[in-house]
Amino acid sequence: AQxxxxxxxxxxxxxxxxxxxRCNYSSSVSVYLFWYVQYPNQGLQLLLKYLxxxxxxxxxxxxxxxxxxxxxxxHLRKPSVHISDTAxxxxxxxxxxxxxxxxxxxxxxxxxxx
Amino acid sequence: DGGIxxxxxxxxxxxxxxxxxxxxxxxxxxxxxxxxQDPGQGLRLxxxxxxxxxxxxxxxxxxxxxxxxxxxxxxxxxxSAQKNPTAxxxxxxxxxxxxxxxxxxxxxxxxx
Numbered sequence: 067a068q069x070x071x072x073x074x075x076x077x078x079x080x081x082x083x084x085x086x087x088r089c090n091y092s093s094s095v096s097v098y099l100f101w102y103v104q105y106p107n108q109g110l111q112l113l114l115k116y117l118x119x120x121x122x123x124x125x126x127x128x129x130x131x132x133x134x135x136x137x138x139x140x141h142l143r144k145p146s147v148h149i150s151d152t153a154x155x156x157x158x159x160x161x162x163x164x165x166x167x168x169x170x171x172x173x174x175x176x177x178x179x180x
Numbered sequence: 181d182g183g184i185x186x187x188x189x190x191x192x193x194x195x196x197x198x199x200x201x202x203x204x205x206x207x208x209x210x211x212x213x214x215x216x217q218d219p220g221q222g223l224r225l226x227x228x229x230x231x232x233x234x235x236x237x238x239x240x241x242x243x244x245x246x247x248x249x250x251x252x253x254x255x256x257x258x259x260s261a262q263k264n265p266t267a268x269x270x271x272x273x274x275x276x277x278x279x280x281x282x283x284x285x286x287x288x289x290x291x292x
Contacts, residue, residue, distance in 0.1 A: 075220065100280055109184075109270055109283030156222065158281070160274075167213070167238075168274065168281045172222035 068093040068159050072171035080179050081149055087142040087174045089157030099140040100158040100168070101131055110156060116140065127151070152178045182207045186271050186284035193258070193265070193291050201256045201287045203271035209282070210275065212254040216240060217268040217286075226269075229254055258289065266291050 073088040091097060098117050102110040114125025121133040131142045140157060157171040184205045193199045205212065211230045215223040225238030229248040243262025248254055258265045268288050272281040 072222075102280075107268075107286065107288065109186075109285045110272075110281070111283070112280040115280055166211075166274070166276065167225065167228055168272070170215075170223040172220065 068097060068161060068169050070157050070159055070169055070171035072155075072157055072174050074174050075172065076175045076177065078177045078179060079147055082146050084145050085143065085147050085151075085176065087155050087157075087176065089140045089142065089171060091138050091140065091157075091159050093138075093159065093161065096162045097159040098162060099131075099133060100160070101125065101129070101140070101142050102156045102158060102170075103127075104154040104156065104173075106153075113142070113155075147176070147178050149178050149180060151176060184271055184273060184282055184284035186269075186287050188287060189285065191287055191289045193289065195291055196260045198257055198259050199289065201258070201269055201271075201289070203254045203256065203284060204252055205254075205271075205273045205282070206252060207273055207275070207282060208251070209273035210251070211273060212248070213272045213274075213281070214238075214244075214246065214254070214256045215270045215272065217270055223270065226256065265289055 069092045071090045079085045100115045101113040104110045114123050116123045116133045124130045154173045156173050158168045160166050187202045213228045214226040224240050227246040229235035245257045270286050271284040274281050
């Protein structure tokens with residue numbers, strides 16, 4: 067079975083600073099990888115996804131993520147954050163074969179301070 | 181616009197009562213899911229359905245029940261057997277493994 071580990075439960079950062087949210091996964095087969103964002107009392111929205119090809123994936127709102135197969139990681143980055151980026155961020159995996167139920171990490175709360 | 185609609189947004193229930201959360205989608209997706217979200221625990225899978233008239237238990241199915249009589253609808257019933265039902269419930273759907281999951285806006289259930 068696959069699993070997702072988000073290494074930081076909370077990441078505080080000042081506005082305009084860079085940020086990295088870490089995600090590692092475990093799977094015996096290859097996976098598809100996703101990052102979602104959740105604002106308070108709302109559902110999740112897709113930020114970006116890695117299916118194949120270039121390991122650097124760009125998403126909405128200036129976010130990007132890099133797939134590293136050897137380290138089984140898919141870290142999310144943004145070079146300069148805004149107050150409006152304050153939200154919960156979830157990493158997720160879906161198997162390329164067999165059952166494709168999405169599996170989510172526990173989430174990382176990004177808190178941007180002015 | 182296509183999407184997933186969950187209702188109601190807020191729900192209060194007395195202990196010992198069953199309650200049903202609605203989830204409707206017009207995306208023509210085959211697979212639908214129910215997740216429970218608690219602070220610090222991420223999303224935990226309750227039930228999922230990959231085809232009409234078929235559904236499977238997820239990781240925390242005890243105290244919950246579902247039905248899938250139509251492709252568009254996947255209601256979740258929280259029964260009195262669920263010991264700690266206060267949580268935020270999210271419904272999602274996918275068309276296949278390559279596409280992302282689409283989520284509803286959630287239902288916050290509070291037992292009073």
